[in-house]
Amino acid sequence: MRKLWQDAKHNFGNIGIIFILATVGGWFIFMILLPQLIMIDYSFRPLLPLRKIGGPEDVYTLKNYMVLFTTPLHRAIFFKTIWSSIIVTFVAFAICYPISYYLAKMARGARFSLLMMGIIIPYWINELLRLFAWQLILSDVGILNNILMFLGIAGEPINFRSGNSAVILGMAYAYILFMIFPLYNAIESLDSNQIDAARDLGSSWFRIHRRIVIPHAKPGIAVGCIMTFMLAAGSIAAPLLLGSPSSFWFTQLIYTNFETANWNQGAAYAMVLAGLCLIFIMLMLKLFKVSLKELTK
Amino acid sequence: MLKSVGEAVEFNHVSMRYPGTESNAVTDANVHIKAGEFFSFLGPSGCGKTTLLRLVSGFLDPTEGEVRIGGKDMRGIGPNKRPTAMIFQNLALFPLMSVAQNIGFGLEVRGVSKTERLKKAVELLELVDLPGVENKMVGDLSGGQMQRVAIARGLAVEPAVLLLDEPLSALDLKLRQHMRTELRKIQRRTGVTFVYITHDQGEALTMSDRVGVMTGQGVIDQIATADQLYNEPQTAFVADFVGENNAFAGAVTETDGDYAILNTESGSLKGRNRLNLNSGQKAIAFVRPEAILLAEDSTAVENILKFTVKNLSFEGSFITVFLDTPGGQTCVMKQNNDGSTPLMQTGTEIKVCFSAENTQLLPYGEVSYA
Ligand SMILES: Nc1ncnc2c1ncn2[C@@H]1O[C@H](COP(=O)(O)OP(=O)(O)OP(=O)(O)O)[C@@H](O)[C@H]1O
Ligand SMILES: [Mg+2]
Numbered sequence: 055m056r057k058l059w060q061d062a063k064h065n066f067g068n069i070g071i072i073f074i075l076a077t078v079g080g081w082f083i084f085m086i087l088l089p090q091l092i093m094i095d096y097s098f099r100p101l102l103p104l105r106k107i108g109g110p111e112d113v114y115t116l117k118n119y120m121v122l123f124t125t126p127l128h129r130a131i132f133f134k135t136i137w138s139s140i141i142v143t144f145v146a147f148a149i150c151y152p153i154s155y156y157l158a159k160m161a162r163g164a165r166f167s168l169l170m171m172g173i174i175i176p177y178w179i180n181e182l183l184r185l186f187a188w189q190l191i192l193s194d195v196g197i198l199n200n201i202l203m204f205l206g207i208a209g210e211p212i213n214f215r216s217g218n219s220a221v222i223l224g225m226a227y228a229y230i231l232f233m234i235f236p237l238y239n240a241i242e243s244l245d246s247n248q249i250d251a252a253r254d255l256g257s258s259w260f261r262i263h264r265r266i267v268i269p270h271a272k273p274g275i276a277v278g279c280i281m282t283f284m285l286a287a288g289s290i291a292a293p294l295l296l297g298s299p300s301s302f303w304f305t306q307l308i309y310t311n312f313e314t315a316n317w318n319q320g321a322a323y324a325m326v327l328a329g330l331c332l333i334f335i336m337l338m339l340k341l342f343k344v345s346l347k348e349l350t351k
Numbered sequence: 352m353l354k355s356v357g358e359a360v361e362f363n364h365v366s367m368r369y370p371g372t373e374s375n376a377v378t379d380a381n382v383h384i385k386a387g388e389f390f391s392f393l394g395p396s397g398c399g400k401t402t403l404l405r406l407v408s409g410f411l412d413p414t415e416g417e418v419r420i421g422g423k424d425m426r427g428i429g430p431n432k433r434p435t436a437m438i439f440q441n442l443a444l445f446p447l448m449s450v451a452q453n454i455g456f457g458l459e460v461r462g463v464s465k466t467e468r469l470k471k472a473v474e475l476l477e478l479v480d481l482p483g484v485e486n487k488m489v490g491d492l493s494g495g496q497m498q499r500v501a502i503a504r505g506l507a508v509e510p511a512v513l514l515l516d517e518p519l520s521a522l523d524l525k526l527r528q529h530m531r532t533e534l535r536k537i538q539r540r541t542g543v544t545f546v547y548i549t550h551d552q553g554e555a556l557t558m559s560d561r562v563g564v565m566t567g568q569g570v571i572d573q574i575a576t577a578d579q580l581y582n583e584p585q586t587a588f589v590a591d592f593v594g595e596n597n598a599f600a601g602a603v604t605e606t607d608g609d610y611a612i613l614n615t616e617s618g619s620l621k622g623r624n625r626l627n628l629n630s631g632q633k634a635i636a637f638v639r640p641e642a643i644l645l646a647e648d649s650t651a652v653e654n655i656l657k658f659t660v661k662n663l664s665f666e667g668s669f670i671t672v673f674l675d676t677p678g679g680q681t682c683v684m685k686q687n688n689d690g691s692t693p694l695m696q697t698g699t700e701i702k703v704c705f706s707a708e709n710t711q712l713l714p715y716g717e718v719s720y721a
Contacts, residue, residue, distance in 0.1 A: 068452065199688060244442070247439045247440075247441055247443035248443045248445060250410060250430070250437075250439070250443065251443040252443075252445075253410075253429075253431050253436070253444075254408055254409075254410075254430045254431070254435070254436060254437045255429050255431075255436065255456055255457035255460060255504070255508055256431045256432075256433060256457055256460045256461060256508060257456070257457075257460045258431070258460070261460060264446060265445075265456075265459075269447050270447065298591055
């Protein structure tokens with residue numbers, strides 16, 4: 055600690071240190087810590103008319119949190135959001151693992167650049183625009199239905215947007231990048247000779263992935279899954295634009311609360327969502343037997 | 352202990368060119384490696400050794416010719432289906448598995464039960480003289496120990512041919528020399544055909560039954576036993592690459608039975624003409640440093656030359672003397688030191704001699720100095 059201090063002093067001088075502490079500290083306190091603390095404070099207070107705030111009824115309570123357990127609809131939406139986010143994570147992983155492996159171990163030269171650009175360039179476009187594009191693709195008179203009907207697979211337009219599927223598909227697509235990059239990084243760092251060695255010892259491709267590639271890529275898989283799950287669970291644009299009444303997302307519930315000026319309820323639900331994400335991170339770390347240190351490697 | 356018996360490996364007119372490259376990585380290789388033989392390919396970096404090995408293991412198929420193992424053409428048969436096992440240059444052990452799991456991996460693939468695998472791992476660790484480490488993680492082993500585990504992992508699948516890609520290059524000198532004898536021992540015990548590649552001639556000459564010397568673009572210059580390579584090189588490259596040699600370039604002036612006379616800038620030299628060079632042909636006379644002696648007045652050998660002492664380095668049991676030749680090149684001479692050998696003075700002119708028997712005449716070719 056003292057060494058750190060002395061190094062800093064040597065490198066930046068006293069004024070430099072004060073400047074760094076002031077900016078970084080200020081940013082941390084005002085932009086991160088305070089808003090969160092205010093939210094937590096809100097979440098534990100009852101919703102009161104303005105004149106009663108600060109009065110005898112304004113006491114800390116768990117009431118806002120209990121609403122989730124006493125309202126079956128909210129509870130259903132909550133669990134459905136978890137479940138759907140897990141599916142999104144799964145779908146994204148299933149799509150991204152082969153792509154990442156191909157990018158990391160097989161694609162060379164021009165093919166690599168082309169594929170990489172194909173993955174990155176769509177992200178130069180705003181997320182909302184991409185979701186609108188999906189809306190167009192999936193609509194009753196959209197491209198997908200046109201193709202299906204042209205091929206005679208569907209007799210009449212399929213309503214893709216009735217259930218969860220459009221939302222899940224849209225999200226899986228929206229977050230592909232956040233899954234591909236951790237996976238690609240992890241797989242890329244695997245010594246290709248290990249793959250060759252396994253093959254040389256007679257292993258099938260399936261076993262090579264199960265025993266060599268996936269165990270090596272675990273930290274990357276954990277990071278990719280955590281990011282995708284958190285983005286999916288916290289997404290509001292995709293369910294708004296691609297959703298149907300039956301795909302109501304927990305974030306939409308939070309949003310509605312804030313909209314209807316029930317900030318306390320909204321804050322409590324936001325905290326629940328944050329807690330959920332924290333639990334998911336812990337679970338993934340346990341599941342993949344990865345330590346936090348390995349993740350930041 | 353091991354059922355496996357070696358099988359022969361044949362290269363029949365094998366050439367290999369990587370797609371999109373200008374030149375061959377292997378050119379017209381014709382090698383017949385016998386079953387149970389310890390065969391080494393020796394060549395400088397980038398000459399196509401790894402490519403040759405990958406043609407046997409099945410990661411590559413030749414552009415021309417065929418590779419046969421045990422008499423069977425291997426074209427189209429993948430690396431997981433060939434009776435070979437490869438020891439990689441960097442070993443490529445699986446770091447997330449224990450030693451036993453590493454060794455047992457090939458057996459796991461073949462559906463062998465866990466207890467059987469462990470038994471086999473223990474057995475193989477015994478074979479490579481590394482008992483008792485089956486439960487360690489490979490990261491906890493030393494370089495030499497990892498080496499043995501890699502060999503055990505290769506042998507576990509009972510291959511007919513074990514392919515070794517410079518497996519000792521990462522080890523320090525002492526361990527490397529120790530592992531040479533160990534490898535040879537393991538090969539004898541198992542009877543598996545070893546195909547070993549290296550750029551280290553010491554390794555190739557000490558361990559192998561036969562050595563194939565490779566030059567650029569994967570051309571195999573000579574296949575012979577160690578002593579044949581050293582004593583009777585077939586090309587200038589082999590003479591230059593294997594062991595130390597002095598080279599005097601010139602043209603053949605006359606032939607005389609098994610011998611011929613070469614006219615060089617340092618004088619006329621008589622040497623063995625094993626390859627039947629003709630008069631007028633460009634050639635190089637090779638003389639080993641240890642074959643060069645100080646000439647007495649009474650010496651009656653064929654080649655006597657006057658050189659100037661440039662400098663010398665005293666190495667204990669022998670003295671290396673660097674000589675300037677009239678042709679402007681350096682000639683190296685190794686003088687045995689029996690404790691009373693007087694040191695030569697630099698700058699003095701001395702008379703040296705070497706017999707025609709110890710002088711090899713070979714067709715002209717690129718050498719590092721001539
Ligand atoms: N995948 C490849 N694509 C194109 N050219 C290659 C490929 N692999 C090797 N080469 C070329 O083929 C030649 C032989 O390579 P190889 O790896 O077989 O040499 P080597 O003798 O094993 O060298 P080293 O001693 O450095 O390991 C080299 O010129 C190399 O550049
Ligand atoms: Mg090589």
